Amino acid sequence: MDTAEFIKRLAADLQPVRPLRPPWARALLWLGLALLYVAAIVWRKSMINEASQVAGNARFLAEQAATLATAMTAAIAAFCSIIPGFDRRVLLLPVVPLGLWLASVGLGCVQDWLQRGADGLTLRADWDCLPSAIVMGIVPSVMLVIMLRKGAPLLPRVSLALGALAVASVANLGLQLAHARDASIMVLVWHLGAVAVWVAIGGWLGAFVLGRRHASSVR
């Protein structure tokens, strides 16, 4: 098709659009809604069991703060990645909080080992929290995908992997309040393992979920 004719058709297809809010504002909006949703689940199921006991545990609080910071920075990076011309260094934002989160859990493993010896590092299968984790992740995932699809799929795999990291972090935050306090090795393997799997799935499905969408009536 001739480019002049093509432009005529694109212009005829034009609908008004509202410019997207800045990435940090969209990330804040998403995080606020996701936290409300997770809090509602935790509250409804009366799942806060040891929150009062762990409130004074500095390492636990630092771990949760790092988890929340990972969710926020991953969401900001994901929303930046769908804006043409963004500074690619933003993609590294979650590295520091994620590192702190890992370090905190790793420190917990060392403390458990020092206190209880080999028993402190015993790993067991714990599938009980899987349904809660899935329920906590569903709505934030759907919201995030809808919001990401409003942008440009410049790096769809990276965008969805970052989004998955944000979702998994929020779900983890809920889970930490939702069930009996686990040994750090359990958190490291099951919780952070699940985060890694979820991020990998996000990266794998990125091109499919956020793939390029064109005005089909134009061409």
Place this chain on the structure above:
Amino acid sequence: MGRTIGQEQNLAALMRAAQGGDREAYAALLSTLAPLVGQAVRQRFGFLQPQDIDDLVQDILLSLHASRATYDPARPFLPWLMAIARNRMADSARRYVRRAAHEVPSEHPPETFPAEDANVSASGYGDVEALARAMTQLPRGQRQAIEMMKLREMSLKEAAAATGTSVGALKVSVHRGMQALRKAMSTTD
């Protein structure tokens, strides 16, 4: 794509108007951008045929169209546009490399079967003039459908959008047109 500040501001103003739904401003913006984008594409893919360059330019404009909500009116326009253009050019380069990796250049297509029917290309495509005459005898809708789908290799969706008819109606037109052409060509033989 060296531009003055005035031109940059003018483009940004047109884009803001386009986000508000102003079709004239949008057409003016795209008409201004098409040669700029074409120049950027030619600089990077000078080896492409003019038709391929046009296709890539249209692809970039289409991506701009789909992503127009991501433009922040408070920010410069050209860096935003060029990020889209670079992304589409990179996609195009990847497609080109993939295609080239799977293509095997061959001057003499191997003959697969000795039977004449299986080697139509070796004996040409039959009476081209008779085919052209038969095409002119087809009803307008059928002729248009065959031209778009068989000669220009457009997809059903593309041809339906171009003709303004439904995909179903287009399928029927192509089917009937091909039947009529077969009949006409067999009488010619």
